[in-house]
Amino acid sequence: MFEQDLARSLEPIRKMFLAQSIHALFNAQLFEKLKGNSTQTVTELADLSGMSSYRLEGLILYLKNEGLVDFHRGEVPFLTDLGLSLENSKPWYQLLVGGYGKTLLDLPSTLHDRNQYGSRVGEFVGRGSCGISQFDALPMTKELISALDEVPGCIVDIGCGDGSYLIDLCRTFPDAKALGIEPDDASVKVANDLIAKSDLGGRAEILKGDLELVADLDAIPRNTVFVIAFVLQEALEQSGRSKVVEILRRLKKRHPLGKVVVIEVDRADRDSEKMTSELGLGYYNPYFLLHRLTEQKLETPEFWNDVFSEAGWDIARQTHPETSYDSLGLKIGYLLC
Ligand SMILES: C[S@@+](CC[C@H](N)C(=O)[O-])C[C@H]1O[C@@H](n2cnc3c(N)ncnc32)[C@H](O)[C@@H]1O
Numbered sequence: 001m002f003e004q005d006l007a008r009s010l011e012p013i014r015k016m017f018l019a020q021s022i023h024a025l026f027n028a029q030l031f032e033k034l035k036g037n038s039t040q041t042v043t044e045l046a047d048l049s050g051m052s053s054y055r056l057e058g059l060i061l062y063l064k065n066e067g068l069v070d071f072h073r074g075e076v077p078f079l080t081d082l083g084l085s086l087e088n089s090k091p092w093y094q095l096l097v098g099g100y101g102k103t104l105l106d107l108p109s110t111l112h113d114r115n116q117y118g119s120r121v122g123e124f125v126g127r128g129s130c131g132i133s134q135f136d137a138l139p140m141t142k143e144l145i146s147a148l149d150e151v152p153g154c155i156v157d158i159g160c161g162d163g164s165y166l167i168d169l170c171r172t173f174p175d176a177k178a179l180g181i182e183p184d185d186a187s188v189k190v191a192n193d194l195i196a197k198s199d200l201g202g203r204a205e206i207l208k209g210d211l212e213l214v215a216d217l218d219a220i221p222r223n224t225v226f227v228i229a230f231v232l233q234e235a236l237e238q239s240g241r242s243k244v245v246e247i248l249r250r251l252k253k254r255h256p257l258g259k260v261v262v263i264e265v266d267r268a269d270r271d272s273e274k275m276t277s278e279l280g281l282g283y284y285n286p287y288f289l290l291h292r293l294t295e296q297k298l299e300t301p302e303f304w305n306d307v308f309s310e311a312g313w314d315i316a317r318q319t320h321p322e323t324s325y326d327s328l329g330l331k332i333g334y335l336l337c
Pocket of ligand 1: 122125126127128130133137158159160161162165182183184187189209210211212228229230231234235237313
């Protein structure tokens with residue numbers, strides 16, 4: 001084998017190491033410390049962050065060789081323009097590397113058994129998903145809620161992850177009380193901490209629970225909006241289609257004047273034009289794979305249309321992300337009345 005062929009076939013491994021290292025850079029708050037006018041040497045940075053300077057130097061030299069970091073006066077590390085350009089992508093690293101990196105380690109065994117699910121790190125799934133949602137699902141949710149004739153008296157965010165989506169909705173709709181429901185313990189804690197640090201006083205609250213709980217909530221205003229973003233896909237694999245229909249039907253019965261915002265992703269893994277676009281290969285292709293490996297299931301818009309209609313909900317409006325950010329139209333927001 002020629003050196004050039006070997007180097008080319010090692011490219012995916014290089015990218016795997018790079019993705020893990022970038023996630024560590026964000027997660028250890030090193031990104032913040034290395035941007036702008038950093039003045040600390042590696043040893044000072046390590047002392048300040050409670051890290052081993054030997055290990056940190058290894059990471060920084062690795063990133064320098066990849067062009068993300070450079071040194072002032074040969075000793076003060078800082079992020080290059082290439083490094084800085086990654087800043088907005090932090091939640092994608094949180095979700096796909098921090099949340100689902102483990103899932104791929106389980107791939108050999110999950111391939112053999114449809115009933116075995118790959119593991120994931122719930123806290124990073126919640127943080128990453130809510131962070132990505134700031135760019136798409138949240139603006140879509142705001143657009144759908146703003147189209148209503150009446151401002152919501154209460155917003156219930158089911159599967160609220162780290163709570164940041166709910167906090168943002170609270171700020172946009174200041175007359176609404178807010179309730180987050182989340183089954184993952186670590187995410188409940190992160191969400192409670194975020195709310196405690198926010199200026200929302202007693203307006204927002206987090207309950208530990210799942211989709212089922214929402215159909216049993218009482219003492220909430222008649223003009224409540226229920227937000228179910230990227231959660232029906234989880235409930236579908238956990239409990240099956242008929243259970244999801246049953247819960248949505250009970251919700252309609254108990255809150256006939258309530259509205260529901262659902263955000264889902266169209267399962268388009270056979271659409272080779274979309275899937276081989278740059279964003280398709282960078283995001284949706286790994287996203288679709290990990291959904292087949294973990295306890296969730298993506299479906300088509302036709303599937304969800306039938307589920308909503310069977311449960312007694314009409315689709316009043318639909319939307320997609322801003323096309324300059326994502327032109328593939330695979331994320332769909334529904335307003336159900
Ligand atoms: C992909 S994240 C979505 C987070 C947030 N809604 C967003 O839009 O970014 C899915 C969340 O749903 C939660 N979840 C999983 N199964 C659920 C269920 N049956 N009912 C409610 N939430 C669930 C997960 O713990 C996770 O926080």
